[in-house]
Amino acid sequence: MSQLSWKHHALIQALLSRGPLKESEFHKVFYEITGRNPVEHQQAFNDSLRKINKELGYVKFELRGCRNQYDGKVYYGVVNTLADEQSKLGTKYSVPQIAFYKAIIEAIVQDITTQGHITNIGALNLRLEYQVQGGQDSQGSQSRVPAAFKSFSISQKEKTLNDLIQDQWLCYTSDGRIGLGVRSFLDLRSWFRTSEIPSCDVCNEAGVKAETCPNMECAIRMHSYCLKKKFSQRKVAKVCPSCSTPWPIPESYEGDEEETNESTQDNSPSNDPVTRKRLRIVKAEAVDAAANAPNDGPSQSGPSLRKRLRTCKAEAVDATESQVEETQGLRRSQRSRR
Ligand SMILES: [Zn+2]
Ligand SMILES: [Zn+2]
Incomplete structure (x- = not known):
């Protein structure tokens, strides 16, 4: 890290200690540290980020910006570019909690109506067993479901939901549903790509809420x-x-x-x-x-996740087909009234 000055260190520290920051907040921090307004000195701002990322890349971290798809605002954060959730969610969350998080994310991004949310009840009803399937072979997967997954109770799910929302991995949407948190938008960019989540025709980022x-x-x-x-x-x-x-x-x-x-x-x-x-x-x-396309990053989880996603998708389609048709019909009639 010898290439970085104390100013670069201070920028990294601000993001690590305060979590993802709104663009305006991060710009303010940049101004306080460097004395330069990023809007007027865009080149200096970009150069700093490039320099920081060159060094962070050695330890598989990246300082990046992304849009929160619910309010369209840009946020900055330091993310772990290793693709497994274990390292992303760190030591704070247990294995079944991480499986629960993954189940919620998958349910939200697979929703073909692209509303980008799931209801509280919908989240609590998600089954962790699906997070075990789709490994090397799916035979006998039932017997490989860890006991901790089977015994993961509703109250444990409720507590995990609150923690994930608190930590900005998930969020409450304006209509009180559960959506992806800013941290997930920042962190899951390459996962969205390897998981074949269709992207926005304009900006090419995953169209989760679209x-x-x-x-x-x-x-x-x-x-x-x-x-x-x-x-x-x-x-x-x-x-x-x-x-x-x-x-x-x-x-x-x-x-x-x-x-x-x-x-x-x-x-x-x-x-x-x-x-x-x-x-x-x-x-x-x-x-x-x-x-x-090859997975970016050293992840080994891409193909198996994809496979798992497909399995889940096929199962989910059966269950939600009628519900989806209902929603689409409703949306169509709303549109035609306009
Ligand atoms: Zn079209
Ligand atoms: Zn877009």
Whole structure:
């Protein structure tokens, strides 16, 4: 760490001791330490982060920023880039508690309605047994379920939920459900990619809490803040960038035009069926490429997690199919009323 000055150390310490910080708070800390405002001295700010990350990389840590998908705000934190939850959640949480956390995260990110939350009851009803399946072989998995998983009670789950929310691994959403905490958004970036969580069409980050294309056969999703930024530009047609289906948007998006880099790109949609077909093929290829991409980091858990996710997904689909249809139907009718 000889390359880092006391200022770099102070920045790292601020994030480690105070947890993930809002962009404005981290900027304030940066200003207090360096005497420079990151908004005016963006280059100096970026250079500092690059220098810090070069050194932190040796010990598998990274200082990064990410968006909280519920409020669209940027947060900064220092994350452990080793991909297993054991090292991320540290020594504070027990093995069944970590399994419970993983079960909640998987339930939230697999929700095809991309509402990014689970109810309290839904979380408490999650079964930890699924966290054991999908290892090297799934035969006899029932007998390999640790006793601590089977005896993990509702009150232990409630306590764990509170702790995870307190530590910002989870959060309460504005409507009182349970969502991903800022720490999870920061930490799970590469896991989202290896787990094939579809990404936002605008920013390419995982679309956990996102809006989906009104066309049920189209897989396009966008974060509401990305959607707002994109569609508030007058030149951009208010249609799905892939299938050109008109995209219903709140009136508040219109008019407050923001000039962004995107306005220089050609976003004109095409109704030409050939183009649409080509787009679909490109999308399919992209999915294949993503699936075949090597895991980033030294994680060994990627493929088995993926397999486990798929297993869980298949099971979850049966259980939630009717519920999902109900929700989608509701959303459709809400949209058509607009
Ligand atoms: Zn986005
Ligand atoms: Zn679409």
